[in-house]
Amino acid sequence: MRKRALVVGLGIAGMSAAIGLRAAGWTPVVVERAPERRQGGYFVGLLPDGRQAAIDLGIADDLHTRNPADGGRAWELDRRGNRAPGLGFLHQPGQPAAVVRGDIEAALWQGLGRAGTGARIDVRFATRPVELSDAGDIVRVLLRDGGTGEEYREEFDLVVGADGLRSDVRRLAFGPHARYIQDWDAMICAFQLPGQVPGYDDQDSIISARAGRAAWVFGFADRAPTALLTYRTADISGQFTGDRIERLRSVYSGMDDPVVRYVLDELERAPEFLFDSVHQVRMPRWSTGRVVLVGDAAWCLNLYSGMGATSALRGGAELGKALRSTPDDVRAALAAWEAALRPSILRHQRIAHLKQQMFVPSGRGTEAVRSFVLRLGGAARRRQLARELSASPAGSGRAS
Secondary structure, three states, X not given: OXXXXXXXXXXXXXXHHHHHHHHOOOEEEEEEOOOOOOOOOOEEEEOHHHHHHHHHOOOHHHOOOOOOHHHOOEEEEOOOOOEEEOOOHHHOOOOOEEEEHHHHHHHHHHHHOOOOOOOOOEEEEOEEEEXXXXXXXXXXXXXXXXXXOOEEEEEEOEEEEOOOOOOHHHHHHHOOHHHOEEEEEEEEEEEEOOOOOOOOOOOOEEEEEEOOEEEEEEOXXXXXXXXXXXXXXXXXXXXXOOOHXXXXXXXXXXXXXXXXXXXXXXXXXXXXXXXXEEEEEOOOOOEEOOEEEOHHHXXXXXXXXXXXXXXXXXXXXXXXXXXXXXXXXXXXXXXXXXXXXXXXXXXXXXXXXXXXXXXXXOOHXXXXXXXXXXXXXXXXXXXXXXXXXXXXXXXXXXXX
């Protein structure tokens, strides 16, 4: 009989794991606490490991990317609101593919329906686990239907927790969130803009970063930009009291440049937005018995790392490969999977601290250093583009 796996969470990590498990000969069942599949989302830069994982999972042809021409122009604003060419997120090494979260999830959703027999992977919405019991050779799971309140038990050969930062599976199998979630004393607010900031081209990206607070606008080739507001605070719990838009206006008061004004004004009209604190998850191991965590539930690299979607895709794809390589020993497969993945995850967790300074500098000194580095990098990129243009046949023709 085919082994059954319960995958908890219908996000990038969960669908990647389900597709990887199916390729390894398993029968995955996916449960999702939300009543329907999420769509839309905000800016994601997919790095080479993520693009390779998309190929491995068989979804690359369904993945719609939105990179501006030549990576797009990025503008850095100074304290007076004056713009200068700089470096945006898409200009980092690895040439990230610009997408929104929903682009990846849509491709994965298509992938769930491509079983060898033509049968779609079983997906149950408004369902979550409320109890796990690992009996050694099987995991007994008590599931709750959020719509009816009905509870029922099923048995699985493996449980995969892909249910995000505040994971039910992690809490049930590993213990309280406080053991593993690290606070970063920072907040984020992200949402879809209706259009580009006035005075900028449609595909431009714009960065206005000051000590302790920053506003980013991420440009795409074929849709309106998304905005990110991020700031540092030692009082995380206090950020969730009162009106959130008024709180953001208070945080950004005095930062009176046209980009911040536009973003805050459009935030008031946004039909939805993400407002949350920033964390990382640090765990000594990602599996116990026949229960394993992937994606944010296991490591939560966080937004500053720029590697969340990439690591979620890779984690699911590699999990399937490990189980296919060691089909008769689940624990050995999980150990091999973690040993291969952990060094890269730990490295990106460390690098995220440096990247946070690029997103939102901690003080005036780091603000000045950050601005200098990005503008220097922008100048180097323009010189490189000029050399490539002059070396191309079209460029040579114009020069002659």
